[in-house]
Amino acid sequence: xxxxxxxxxxxxxxxxxxxxxxxxxxxxxxxxxxxxxxxxxxxxxxxxxxxxxxxxxxxxxxxxxxxxxxxxxxxxxxxxxxxxxxxxxxxxxxxxxxxxxxxxxxxxxxxxxxxxxxxxxxxxxxxxxxxxxxxxxxxxxxxxxxxxxxxxxxxxxxxxxxxxxxxxxxxxxxxxxxxxxxxxxxxxxxxxxxxxxxxxxxxxxxxxxxxxxxxxxxxxxxxxxxxxxxxxxxxxxxxxxxxxxxxxxxxxxxxxxxxxxxxxxxxxxxxxxxxxxxxxxxxxxxxxxxxxxxxxxxxxxxxxxxxxxxxxxxxxxxxxxxxxxxxxxxxxxxxxxxxxxxxxxxxxxxxxxxxxxxxxxxxxxxxxxxxxxxxxxxxxxxxxxxxxxxxxxxxxxxxxxxxxxxxxxxxxxxxxxxxxxxxxxxxxxxxxxxxxxxxxxxxxxxxxxxxxxxxxxxxxxxxxxxxxxxxxxxxxxxxxxxxxxxxxxxxxxxxxxxxxxxxxxxxxxxxxxxxxxxxxxxxxxxxxxxxxxxxxxxxxxxxxxxxxxxxxxxxxxxxxxxxxxxxxxxxxxxxxxxxxxxxxxxxxxxxxxxxxxxxxxxxxxxxxxxxxxxxxxxxxxxxxxxxxxxxxxxxxxxxxxxxxxxxxxxxxxxxxxxxxxxxxxxxxxxxxxxxxxxxxxxxxxxxxxxxxxxx
DNA sequence: GGAATTTAGTTGTAGACAGCATGTC
DNA sequence: CTACAACTAAATTCC
Numbered sequence: 047x048x049x050x051x052x053x054x055x056x057x058x059x060x061x062x063x064x065x066x067x068x069x070x071x072x073x074x075x076x077x078x079x080x081x082x083x084x085x086x087x088x089x090x091x092x093x094x095x096x097x098x099x100x101x102x103x104x105x106x107x108x109x110x111x112x113x114x115x116x117x118x119x120x121x122x123x124x125x126x127x128x129x130x131x132x133x134x135x136x137x138x139x140x141x142x143x144x145x146x147x148x149x150x151x152x153x154x155x156x157x158x159x160x161x162x163x164x165x166x167x168x169x170x171x172x173x174x175x176x177x178x179x180x181x182x183x184x185x186x187x188x189x190x191x192x193x194x195x196x197x198x199x200x201x202x203x204x205x206x207x208x209x210x211x212x213x214x215x216x217x218x219x220x221x222x223x224x225x226x227x228x229x230x231x232x233x234x235x236x237x238x239x240x241x242x243x244x245x246x247x248x249x250x251x252x253x254x255x256x257x258x259x260x261x262x263x264x265x266x267x268x269x270x271x272x273x274x275x276x277x278x279x280x281x282x283x284x285x286x287x288x289x290x291x292x293x294x295x296x297x298x299x300x301x302x303x304x305x306x307x308x309x310x311x312x313x314x315x316x317x318x319x320x321x322x323x324x325x326x327x328x329x330x331x332x333x334x335x336x337x338x339x340x341x342x343x344x345x346x347x348x349x350x351x352x353x354x355x356x357x358x359x360x361x362x363x364x365x366x367x368x369x370x371x372x373x374x375x376x377x378x379x380x381x382x383x384x385x386x387x388x389x390x391x392x393x394x395x396x397x398x399x400x401x402x403x404x405x406x407x408x409x410x411x412x413x414x415x416x417x418x419x420x421x422x423x424x425x426x427x428x429x430x431x432x433x434x435x436x437x438x439x440x441x442x443x444x445x446x447x448x449x450x451x452x453x454x455x456x457x458x459x460x461x462x463x464x465x466x467x468x469x470x471x472x473x474x475x476x477x478x479x480x481x482x483x484x485x486x487x488x489x490x491x492x493x494x495x496x497x498x499x500x501x502x503x504x505x506x507x508x509x510x511x512x513x514x515x516x517x518x519x520x521x522x523x524x525x526x527x528x529x530x531x532x533x534x535x536x537x538x539x540x541x542x543x544x545x546x547x548x549x550x551x552x553x554x555x556x557x558x559x560x561x562x563x564x565x566x567x568x569x570x571x572x573x574x575x576x577x578x579x580x581x582x583x584x585x586x587x588x589x590x591x592x593x594x595x596x597x598x599x600x601x602x603x604x605x606x607x608x609x610x611x612x613x614x615x616x617x618x619x620x621x622x623x624x625x626x627x628x629x630x631x632x633x634x635x636x637x638x639x640x641x642x643x644x645x646x647x648x649x650x651x652x653x654x655x656x657x658x659x660x661x662x663x664x665x666x667x668x669x670x671x672x673x674x675x676x677x678x679x680x681x682x683x684x685x686x687x688x689x690x691x692x693x694x695x696x697x698x699x700x701x702x703x704x705x706x707x708x709x710x711x712x713x714x715x716x717x718x719x720x721x722x723x724x725x726x727x728x729x730x731x732x733x734x735x736x737x738x739x740x741x
Numbered sequence: 742g743g744a745a746t747t748t749a750g751t752t753g754t755a756g757a758c759a760g761c762a763t764g765t766c
Numbered sequence: 767c768t769a770c771a772a773c774t775a776a777a778t779t780c781c
Contacts, residue, residue, distance in 0.1 A: 124757080150759055178760095202758065251756045300754050303771070332766055354756055372748045379755050399769065401754045407769035540759045572757080583754060646757070656760050
């Protein structure tokens with residue numbers, strides 16, 4: 047099907063724009079979507095492989111919708127994906143389609159979101175916007191759910207189905223387009239959504255899957271399994287691909303493995319890559335810690351590792367360099383499998399097992415493997431893609447072949463049933479006024495995927511949860527169930543009700559808490575990510591006893607919660623070092639974390655401090671002032687005395703400390719002692735600061 | 742005697758959304 | 767119920 051045939055649906059302007067992008071013909075699955083009613087107004091589930099043109103299907107549907115005066119919400123699982131899609135969709139502004147973005151990090155201006163025709167968000171942000179009654183939400187006429195198979199995710203899948211249920215309730219004629227990887231029960235999702243199902247295994251670039259073991263590769267080609275000769279180790283397989291001018295993506299199961307393999311391969315890669323010293327330098331701009339040095343060493347020779355311990359700009363840098371074909375090999379943890387689109391000629395899945403607590407090491411899911419394998423083959427560059435699992439012996443290789451290559455991905459099952467998710471969403475359903483009786487709440491949940499998949503009634507579970515919320519003072523029920531003021535606040539802050547309760551109790555019980563006590567308080571919360579305790583972390587225990595009298599909670603040594611407490615306390619100590627201006631690299635090595643981890647912990651703490659401040663305020667507790675100040679310090683990683691300086695643009699924790707030590711404590715001082723400041727942080731920076739703040 | 746190598750024992754394990762108001766080294 | 771790679775310390779061999 048030629049795109050010209052789409053004129054009547056998406057206008058000739060849109061068709062022209064597609065042609066400018068080099069799209070003149072639809073891929074078979076795209077054609078099928080059109081044939082099956084993409085422009086007819088019905089709901090659709092599109093379950094096709096990665097890179098087979100899902101996004102374009104959504105774009106066509108959205109343009110069609112916008113032309114008819116509709117407004118589209120496009121939800122994705124990651125902030126990085128949100129900005130990727132935003133950049134992509136913004137091209138439509140040439141024909142007058144306004145595109146906006148809203149994530150925790152980055153918002154288009156509010157009034158703009160009201161005008162936008164297409165809004166890209168993460169599913170959590172979308173839910174939060176609904177909770178905060180963003181005016182434009184009720185104008186949404188079409189919802190696109192990208193990566194809809196993530197409904198299966200235990201941590202974050204529930205949000206997706208609840209969001210669908212809420213938006214459908216707000217606008218019963220809402221059109222839904224769900225984009226999913228190929229899964230065996232896509233029909234269930236389609237039936238739940240009352241949608242037309244388009245399924246296909248078609249790929250623009252053929253994918254060959256196989257298993258490597260020393261000396262040979264078992265390959266699955268059209269028809270059957272064949273055995274071909276190969277090198278004796280992974281290095282030689284990598285080398286072979288490089289020789290043919292291809293790039294390699296290797297998936298490992300741990301950061302450590304990814305890093306050491308990238309380092310090992312850098313000596314092989316250097317013969318095939320141009321000099322990347324400039325990139326290596328760029329890696330070190332914001333951080334010169336151990337991990338960054340290691341990454342820089344690899345990148346210099348065109349090899350790299352990629353995991354959540356990297357700083358975001360480092361990740362983007364590596365991704366960009368790989369796309370530009372400067373970096374030839376990336377050894378990644380599963381971050382990259384679910385993240386932004388980064389295809390390679392050859393994908394090697396080395397970490398086929400993963401450690402799970404209580405389970406020892408277990409095989410990863412077939413669907414996870416398929417996700418990784420699907421990254422093989424670059425459209426326009428490779429004529430085929432190849433995915434290889436690494437096995438040790440022939441027997442193992444055959445086993446891997448059967449389990450993964452020939453295996454079927456797991457069914458997607460709803461994870462909404464777990465108590466914490468139900469509690470979280472029940473409060474929001476009450477606070478938003480979607481339901482105010484037990485029956486109403488039950489009725490609401492009966493429209494979720496969870497209810498579709500499970501026959502049994504949720505009545506008792508819901509009743510228990512409402513009772514719990516009532517006990518915590520978040521809802522009142524006398525005939526009808528309504529949210530209290532604080533319940534409504536907690537729903538809007540998007541925190542776990544249990545976090546809200548912990549904060550509320552603190553506001554009730556204490557009027558004076560030390561820095562350490564406040565830091566530990568947020569670490570006691572289920573919303574906080576905790577650091578791990580290593581064997582060599584006995585010092586944490588000693589520190590804990592030093593702070594014993596300050597803390598709001600300190601279990602007995604014999605308590606079952608003692609180890610968990612130490613993790614909370616270790617995390618709090620880390621934040622304590624951060625707000626006391628301990629150097630980032632020193633913190634990282636002391637706590638055994640990477641720079642990206644520190645940033646994440648800090649970011650989460652910042653968010654929770656905001657919530658704590660609001661709850662303290664609501665209680666009329668004077669501590670809210672302290673909390674606000676500490677929150678400010680966490681944001682910038684400084685002691686109290688630097689807060690004023692650090693509010694200035696271009697002045698961070700390091701420059702502020704230099705200035706302060708020289709007696710420059712405010713903008714006025716900076717103006718007065720300009721020459722001193724210039725000597726300390728450079729003339730250009732001072733100029734910038736002053737330019738920014740001259741009023 | 743001291744370095745080099747083998748062996749036994751120990752350690753540690755993926756990822757990332759949310760508020761609010763604007764920006765580092 | 768499960769692993770395993772990487773590191774460290776101890777034991778053994780080699781020069």
